[in-house]
Amino acid sequence: MNQRQTVAERGGTSRPGKNGDxxxxxxxxxxxISDAIIEHRLRPGARLREDALAEVFGISRTGIRKILQRLALEQLVTLTPRRGASVTRPTADEAKxxxxxxxxxxxxxxxxxxxxxxxEDLRELRDMARRERQALKSGEQSTAIRLSADFHARLARISGNxxxxxxxxxxxxxxxxxxxVYGNPGHLGCESxxxxxxxxxxxAGNGERAQAFMGRHLKAIEASLSIVEEEAEAPDLHRIFSG
Amino acid sequence: MNQRQTVAERGGTSRPGKNGDxxxxxxxxxxxISDAIIEHRLRPGARLREDALAEVFGISRTGIRKILQRLALEQLVTLTPRRGASVTRPTADEAKxxxxxxxxxxxxxxxxxxxxxxxEDLRELRDMARRERQALKSGEQSTAIRLSADFHARLARISGNxxxxxxxxxxxxxxxxxxxVYGNPGHLGCESxxxxxxxxxxxAGNGERAQAFMGRHLKAIEASLSIVEEEAEAPDLHRIFSG
DNA sequence: GGCCGCCGATATGTATACAATGAATATGCA
DNA sequence: TGCATATTCATTGTATACATATCGGCGGCC
Structure with a gap:
């Protein structure tokens, strides 16, 4: 059903075969998919079956595999041979x-x-910050998280590099x-x-102040995490049951 | 034909179907492929046809495409839609x-x-530096270039991050x-x-000296480049033939 | 009664077939 | 003879089919 929908849709805008690239x-x-992961609609550990994704988006597994691979190189999903793809669960070391x-x-x-x-940059950044605060206030965590990431990325882009x-x-x-994985609910990443x-x-054109402030900002986010290494793979049974 | 060759070859070292992953x-x-590019055996601009690579390595195009995609995300090859893959030719901006x-x-x-x-790290680094000097002396540019890149990468790895x-x-x-693209022949990247x-x-445990030295080292490499933007796409014919 | 090994179902890995596109070439007309 | 156009060819994009490995449950054996 879903696939037919998609084909029809594509056929509507252009010829079925000759799509605009x-x-x-x-x-x-x-x-x-990337947004869904960043916005926590797909939680770390969630499995991403190729068939299911192919059906949802109305393309064949070939295309899905390509996309999953790209996501894997961006380290948003983990590709385990013969086990398929799942949303990456960062370790404490990786977090650090x-x-x-x-x-x-x-x-x-x-x-x-x-x-x-x-x-123009300043206008845009202010707008992003405003929307982020607004999202936080109205409880739209997903949106706030993505806007926060967007803000930092946009900022870096201004450097020209x-x-x-x-x-x-x-x-x-x-x-x-x-x-x-490590965040405390209720206490979201970036302070308002x-x-x-x-x-x-x-x-104010004060690069040094901005630099120092960014340092404190990032430290504050990191400090707000409760990083406790979950021993998922090889729990130390001796230690656990020694009592 | 080619496939049969490969199957036979693989069958020789291990069972045909159940290869070791x-x-x-x-x-x-x-x-x-990565090494060939880094060692300049494949020059920027060189086309990488899927069929040809598939034949050379004895796997189907599917696997080659996967690898080319990965190389593209690492920005070693450029994937132009409908035109295939070629070794990336960095622009002057990218170089900077x-x-x-x-x-x-x-x-x-x-x-x-x-x-x-x-x-142990020191021993290994010294060995790499020695081999690099040796390669330079005996005119093996390809080896020297790769060893130089390896040296820097190995160094960064020691940081633990x-x-x-x-x-x-x-x-x-x-x-x-x-x-x-921009290097002068004869004057290779890292000074001996x-x-x-x-x-x-x-x-000596002197991190600050090392930091400053690395800064000069990198600046020296960059300065040794002759970065002249080649106007590959739209050469200014008027300017060229105005004389 | 519990553990080990087997077997079916499910999902991934790989190859191949087909379709579509862009480039190069050949051809016809002015 | 030169340019515009049609055609062919080479190459990539996509889907599908088949092979293969893993996970779950079940039965036999110790």
Missing amino acids: GAERHDEIHRS DVFDARQMVECGLMPEVARRITE ATLADFVERLCSRSSLILA HDHDDLIGHLE | GAERHDEIHRS DVFDARQMVECGLMPEVARRITE ATLADFVERLCSRSSLILA HDHDDLIGHLE
Whole structure:
């Protein structure tokens, strides 16, 4: 049923075979899944069966596999041979690595960002921060989480260094996964006004202040996590039952 | 024909069907192509036809496509829709971004590396540096280039941060491509004794010296490039023939 | 009674077949 | 002779079919 729907839909906008580059559709699906993971609608550990995804999106398994592989390289999903794909469950070590990396790169970019930021950038960032606060207030956690990641990624993009911006974007996506596993409910990642304050420093052209503030901001997020290594693989039965 | 050859070959080393996880073979092929690119045996712009690769490595196009996709995400090959894959030709902007990123990350890692480095690490690094010098002396450019990239990647790995180490590894691979396009023949990337000097600072536990030295080292490499934007797409014929 | 091994179902890995597209070439007309 | 057009060819994009490995339950054996 679902597949027929899709075919019909595609046939409606263009000829069934000659679609306007199927790659766009793949990107779209990639984003759909990516968003679902980042917004915690798909929790870490959730299995992603190829057949099911193929049916949902109305393409064959071939395309789904391609997308899953890309997600795997972005470390949002884990591909276990012969076991299929599942949403990555970051370890405590990985969480630490990711936040250390963010500390180094995002802070390091702030001076350049402060130098290059334009009025238009500021407007856009303020809008994102506003929407994030609003989402938080109205309890739309999913939206807030994604907006927060978007904010950090957008900020990095202003530096003009596409390579580092891409890296930050990936780190933010993974941070969202980390929040899903180690975050305390009710206490979401970014404090309500941190992003606004950060914008203030940038608007003032004060790169050093922005850098220091970003450092504290990230440290605060990391500190809010309750990182307790779950010994999923080989629980120490002796220790557990020694009492 | 080709397939029969391959089956026979694989049947010789192991049972035809039950190979020791085909994923290993894929990794192997990935590394083969990756090495060929890094070592400049495949120059930027070289086309990589799926059929040809499938024949060479004795697997079907399906597996090749998977590998090409992975290489594309690592930005070693460029995948143009309907036109196939080719070795990426980095632009001048990308080259700048990559070296800026290396400056930030590799330098930033040096203090932690200096703190954590062990005797064994030092031994291994010295050995790599030695082999690199030797390769340079005997004119094996390909080997020298790869060893140089390996050295930097290995160094980053010592920091203990896998995420940043992976990133550095990717940056080094891309740097190799950049060297292929913008490097001056005869003047290879890393100066002969830079790596040895760097090891010295690390051995002395002097993270700050190492950081500063790495900064100069990378700047020196970047400065040795002749980055002239080749106007491949739309050459200004008026300008060229105005004389 | 509990553990080990077997067997069916399910899902993934791989190859192949077919369709569609873009490039190169040949051809006809002005 | 030069340019526009039609055709063919080479190559990629997609779907499907088949082979293979893993997970669950069940029965036999110790």
